[in-house]
Amino acid sequence: xxxxxxxxxxxxxxxxxxxxxxxxxxxxxxxxxxxxxxxxxxxxxxxxxxxxxxxxxxxxxxxxxx
Amino acid sequence: xxxxxxxxxxxxxxxxxxxxxxxxxxxxxxxxxxxxxxxxxxxxxxxxxxxxxxxxxxxxxxxxxxxxxxxxxxxxxxxxxxxxxxxxxxxxxxxxxxxxxxxxxxxxxxxxxxxxxxxxxxxxxxxxxxxxxxxxxxxxxxxxxxxxxxxxxxxxxxxxxxxxxxxxxxxxxxxxxxxxxxxxxxxxxxxxxx
Numbered sequence: 263x264x265x266x267x268x269x270x271x272x273x274x275x276x277x278x279x280x281x282x283x284x285x286x287x288x289x290x291x292x293x294x295x296x297x298x299x300x301x302x303x304x305x306x307x308x309x310x311x312x313x314x315x316x317x318x319x320x321x322x323x324x325x326x327x328x
Numbered sequence: 329x330x331x332x333x334x335x336x337x338x339x340x341x342x343x344x345x346x347x348x349x350x351x352x353x354x355x356x357x358x359x360x361x362x363x364x365x366x367x368x369x370x371x372x373x374x375x376x377x378x379x380x381x382x383x384x385x386x387x388x389x390x391x392x393x394x395x396x397x398x399x400x401x402x403x404x405x406x407x408x409x410x411x412x413x414x415x416x417x418x419x420x421x422x423x424x425x426x427x428x429x430x431x432x433x434x435x436x437x438x439x440x441x442x443x444x445x446x447x448x449x450x451x452x453x454x455x456x457x458x459x460x461x462x463x464x465x466x467x468x469x470x471x472x473x474x475x476x477x478x479x480x481x482x483x484x485x486x487x488x489x490x491x492x493x494x495x496x497x498x499x500x501x502x503x504x505x506x507x508x509x510x511x512x513x514x515x516x517x518x519x520x521x522x
Protein backbone atom coordinates (compact mmCIF):
# COMPACT_ATOMS: atom_id res chain seq x y z
CA UNK A 263 0.00 0.00 0.00
CA UNK A 264 1.38 3.38 -1.02
CA UNK A 265 2.28 5.95 1.62
CA UNK A 266 -0.04 8.92 1.85
CA UNK A 267 0.68 12.62 1.66
CA UNK A 268 -1.52 15.57 2.45
CA UNK A 269 -0.42 17.77 -0.44
CA UNK A 270 -1.56 21.31 0.30
CA UNK A 271 -4.83 20.08 1.75
CA UNK A 272 -5.39 17.14 -0.60
CA UNK A 273 -5.06 13.66 0.89
CA UNK A 274 -3.59 11.39 -1.78
CA UNK A 275 -1.23 8.48 -2.26
CA UNK A 276 2.40 9.36 -2.93
CA UNK A 277 3.68 8.81 -6.41
CA UNK A 278 6.27 6.06 -6.77
CA UNK A 279 8.99 8.69 -7.03
CA UNK A 280 7.78 10.53 -3.93
CA UNK A 281 7.53 7.31 -1.94
CA UNK A 282 11.04 6.20 -2.88
CA UNK A 283 12.46 9.58 -1.87
CA UNK A 284 10.43 9.64 1.34
CA UNK A 285 11.52 6.15 2.40
CA UNK A 286 15.16 6.99 1.70
CA UNK A 287 14.88 10.11 3.84
CA UNK A 288 13.00 8.20 6.59
CA UNK A 289 15.94 5.83 6.92
CA UNK A 290 18.23 8.81 7.54
CA UNK A 291 15.72 10.33 9.97
CA UNK A 292 15.51 7.05 11.89
CA UNK A 293 19.29 6.93 12.17
CA UNK A 294 19.28 10.52 13.40
CA UNK A 295 16.59 9.70 15.98
CA UNK A 296 18.57 6.66 17.12
CA UNK A 297 21.69 8.79 17.57
CA UNK A 298 19.67 11.27 19.63
CA UNK A 299 18.21 8.49 21.76
CA UNK A 300 21.70 7.14 22.35
CA UNK A 301 22.77 10.49 23.82
CA UNK A 302 19.95 10.21 26.37
CA UNK A 303 20.70 6.54 27.08
CA UNK A 304 24.40 7.24 27.64
CA UNK A 305 23.55 10.12 29.96
CA UNK A 306 21.16 7.94 31.97
CA UNK A 307 23.78 5.20 32.27
CA UNK A 308 26.34 7.72 33.55
CA UNK A 309 23.79 9.02 36.05
CA UNK A 310 23.04 5.55 37.39
CA UNK A 311 26.72 4.65 37.61
CA UNK A 312 27.43 7.86 39.53
CA UNK A 313 24.54 7.24 41.93
CA UNK A 314 25.85 3.73 42.53
CA UNK A 315 29.30 5.11 43.39
CA UNK A 316 27.74 7.57 45.82
CA UNK A 317 25.40 4.99 47.32
CA UNK A 318 22.43 7.35 46.97
CA UNK A 319 19.09 7.11 45.20
CA UNK A 320 17.94 9.64 42.61
CA UNK A 321 15.27 10.90 45.03
CA UNK A 322 17.90 11.42 47.74
CA UNK A 323 20.08 13.43 45.35
CA UNK A 324 17.05 15.47 44.26
CA UNK A 325 16.24 16.17 47.91
CA UNK A 326 19.83 17.34 48.49
CA UNK A 327 19.62 19.74 45.59
CA UNK A 328 16.14 21.11 46.35
CA UNK B 329 -17.36 61.27 19.89
CA UNK B 330 -16.01 58.45 22.03
CA UNK B 331 -15.34 55.33 20.02
CA UNK B 332 -16.65 52.78 19.67
CA UNK B 333 -20.16 54.18 19.88
CA UNK B 334 -22.35 51.70 21.73
CA UNK B 335 -26.11 51.44 21.51
CA UNK B 336 -28.86 50.12 23.72
CA UNK B 337 -32.36 49.01 22.83
CA UNK B 338 -34.44 51.93 21.55
CA UNK B 339 -31.49 54.15 20.48
CA UNK B 340 -31.56 55.76 17.06
CA UNK B 341 -28.61 54.63 14.93
CA UNK B 342 -27.29 57.61 13.00
CA UNK B 343 -25.17 57.30 9.89
CA UNK B 344 -22.28 59.29 11.35
CA UNK B 345 -22.10 57.00 14.40
CA UNK B 346 -22.17 53.91 12.25
CA UNK B 347 -19.46 55.27 9.97
CA UNK B 348 -17.35 56.25 12.97
CA UNK B 349 -17.55 52.69 14.24
CA UNK B 350 -16.46 51.38 10.83
CA UNK B 351 -13.48 53.75 10.87
CA UNK B 352 -12.64 52.64 14.40
CA UNK B 353 -12.69 48.95 13.41
CA UNK B 354 -10.70 49.55 10.21
CA UNK B 355 -7.81 50.75 12.31
CA UNK B 356 -7.55 47.52 14.27
CA UNK B 357 -5.29 44.71 13.19
CA UNK B 358 -5.53 41.25 14.63
CA UNK B 359 -2.41 40.06 16.41
CA UNK B 360 -2.50 36.80 14.47
CA UNK B 361 -3.59 36.47 10.87
CA UNK B 362 -4.56 33.02 9.63
CA UNK B 363 -2.51 32.32 6.49
CA UNK B 364 -3.35 28.62 6.20
CA UNK B 365 -6.84 27.61 7.19
CA UNK B 366 -7.27 24.58 9.42
CA UNK B 367 -6.47 21.58 7.26
CA UNK B 368 -7.14 17.94 8.11
CA UNK B 369 -4.88 15.05 7.11
CA UNK B 370 -5.51 11.32 7.39
CA UNK B 371 -2.97 8.49 7.85
CA UNK B 372 -0.31 10.70 6.28
CA UNK B 373 3.46 10.27 6.30
CA UNK B 374 3.95 13.78 4.97
CA UNK B 375 1.97 17.01 5.08
CA UNK B 376 2.89 19.96 2.87
CA UNK B 377 1.76 23.58 2.81
CA UNK B 378 3.17 25.82 0.09
CA UNK B 379 2.86 29.58 -0.36
CA UNK B 380 2.15 30.32 3.30
CA UNK B 381 5.24 32.44 4.05
CA UNK B 382 5.24 35.80 2.27
CA UNK B 383 6.97 39.14 2.56
CA UNK B 384 3.78 40.51 4.17
CA UNK B 385 4.77 38.94 7.51
CA UNK B 386 7.99 38.04 9.28
CA UNK B 387 7.13 35.46 11.95
CA UNK B 388 4.69 32.57 11.92
CA UNK B 389 2.98 30.09 14.22
CA UNK B 390 2.10 26.52 13.28
CA UNK B 391 -0.49 24.78 15.46
CA UNK B 392 -0.42 21.02 14.97
CA UNK B 393 -2.81 18.54 16.53
CA UNK B 394 -2.24 14.82 16.13
CA UNK B 395 -5.44 13.00 16.97
CA UNK B 396 -3.93 9.55 16.39
CA UNK B 397 -0.75 7.96 15.13
CA UNK B 398 -0.02 4.46 13.92
CA UNK B 399 3.05 4.08 16.12
CA UNK B 400 5.33 5.86 18.53
CA UNK B 401 6.99 8.30 16.17
CA UNK B 402 8.93 11.52 15.82
CA UNK B 403 7.35 14.56 14.14
CA UNK B 404 9.77 16.45 11.93
CA UNK B 405 9.71 19.78 10.13
CA UNK B 406 11.32 21.08 6.94
CA UNK B 407 11.31 24.47 5.26
CA UNK B 408 10.21 24.41 1.67
CA UNK B 409 10.46 26.60 -1.43
CA UNK B 410 8.94 26.12 -4.87
CA UNK B 411 7.42 22.83 -3.77
CA UNK B 412 10.77 21.34 -2.73
CA UNK B 413 11.72 20.64 0.88
CA UNK B 414 15.16 21.57 2.22
CA UNK B 415 16.94 18.61 3.85
CA UNK B 416 20.18 19.97 5.33
CA UNK B 417 21.44 22.26 8.09
CA UNK B 418 18.88 21.80 10.87
CA UNK B 419 20.24 22.23 14.41
CA UNK B 420 18.33 21.66 17.62
CA UNK B 421 18.47 21.72 21.40
CA UNK B 422 15.68 19.84 23.09
CA UNK B 423 14.47 19.10 26.60
CA UNK B 424 11.84 16.55 27.58
CA UNK B 425 10.15 16.38 30.97
CA UNK B 426 8.41 13.24 32.19
CA UNK B 427 7.38 13.30 35.86
CA UNK B 428 10.62 14.25 37.67
CA UNK B 429 12.87 12.97 34.90
CA UNK B 430 14.39 15.24 32.31
CA UNK B 431 16.51 14.53 29.31
CA UNK B 432 18.21 16.97 27.03
CA UNK B 433 20.19 16.75 23.85
CA UNK B 434 21.82 18.99 21.25
CA UNK B 435 21.65 17.67 17.73
CA UNK B 436 23.28 19.44 14.80
CA UNK B 437 23.50 19.11 11.03
CA UNK B 438 20.27 17.14 10.76
CA UNK B 439 18.09 16.55 7.72
CA UNK B 440 15.04 18.05 9.49
CA UNK B 441 14.00 19.84 12.68
CA UNK B 442 12.55 17.69 15.44
CA UNK B 443 9.16 19.26 16.06
CA UNK B 444 7.73 16.78 18.54
CA UNK B 445 6.64 13.24 19.14
CA UNK B 446 3.39 11.32 19.00
CA UNK B 447 1.99 8.16 20.46
CA UNK B 448 -1.44 6.64 20.30
CA UNK B 449 -3.10 9.30 22.49
CA UNK B 450 -3.56 12.75 20.94
CA UNK B 451 -0.78 15.33 21.07
CA UNK B 452 -0.40 19.02 20.29
CA UNK B 453 2.55 21.18 19.26
CA UNK B 454 2.96 24.90 18.61
CA UNK B 455 5.93 25.79 16.42
CA UNK B 456 7.17 29.36 16.10
CA UNK B 457 8.93 29.95 12.79
CA UNK B 458 11.02 33.12 12.71
CA UNK B 459 11.79 34.84 9.41
CA UNK B 460 11.40 31.88 7.05
CA UNK B 461 10.71 34.20 4.13
CA UNK B 462 13.98 36.10 4.59
CA UNK B 463 17.21 34.91 2.98
CA UNK B 464 18.65 34.28 6.43
CA UNK B 465 18.73 31.62 9.12
CA UNK B 466 15.25 30.48 10.22
CA UNK B 467 14.97 30.16 13.99
CA UNK B 468 12.53 27.58 15.30
CA UNK B 469 10.94 26.97 18.68
CA UNK B 470 8.28 24.40 19.47
CA UNK B 471 6.70 23.31 22.67
CA UNK B 472 4.04 20.75 23.14
CA UNK B 473 2.47 17.84 24.83
CA UNK B 474 2.32 14.22 23.97
CA UNK B 475 1.07 11.37 26.09
CA UNK B 476 2.82 8.13 26.87
CA UNK B 477 -0.05 6.10 25.39
CA UNK B 478 -2.45 7.10 28.20
CA UNK B 479 -3.82 10.54 28.97
CA UNK B 480 -2.65 10.31 32.57
CA UNK B 481 1.01 10.30 31.50
CA UNK B 482 1.52 13.66 29.79
CA UNK B 483 5.06 14.49 28.68
CA UNK B 484 6.33 18.03 28.02
CA UNK B 485 8.70 18.75 25.15
CA UNK B 486 10.64 21.89 24.27
CA UNK B 487 12.56 21.99 21.01
CA UNK B 488 14.58 25.00 20.01
CA UNK B 489 16.87 25.32 17.04
CA UNK B 490 17.36 26.68 13.62
CA UNK B 491 17.61 26.00 9.94
CA UNK B 492 20.90 27.70 9.19
CA UNK B 493 20.64 27.77 5.39
CA UNK B 494 20.28 31.42 4.35
CA UNK B 495 17.45 30.95 1.88
CA UNK B 496 13.97 32.45 1.65
CA UNK B 497 11.25 29.80 2.00
CA UNK B 498 7.57 29.93 1.14
CA UNK B 499 6.24 26.75 2.71
CA UNK B 500 6.63 23.92 5.15
CA UNK B 501 6.50 20.16 5.42
CA UNK B 502 5.60 18.03 8.43
CA UNK B 503 6.89 14.46 8.31
CA UNK B 504 7.08 11.32 10.39
CA UNK B 505 10.20 9.24 10.84
CA UNK B 506 7.98 6.16 10.72
CA UNK B 507 4.29 5.34 10.65
CA UNK B 508 1.43 7.69 9.89
CA UNK B 509 -0.44 10.53 11.54
CA UNK B 510 -4.00 11.77 11.50
CA UNK B 511 -4.90 15.25 12.67
CA UNK B 512 -5.12 18.86 11.59
CA UNK B 513 -3.03 22.01 11.47
CA UNK B 514 -3.26 25.71 10.80
CA UNK B 515 -0.68 28.42 10.22
CA UNK B 516 -0.84 31.98 11.51
CA UNK B 517 1.29 35.03 10.82
CA UNK B 518 2.15 37.50 13.54
CA UNK B 519 0.89 40.94 12.58
CA UNK B 520 3.61 43.54 12.01
CA UNK B 521 1.49 46.63 12.30
CA UNK B 522 -0.59 48.25 15.05
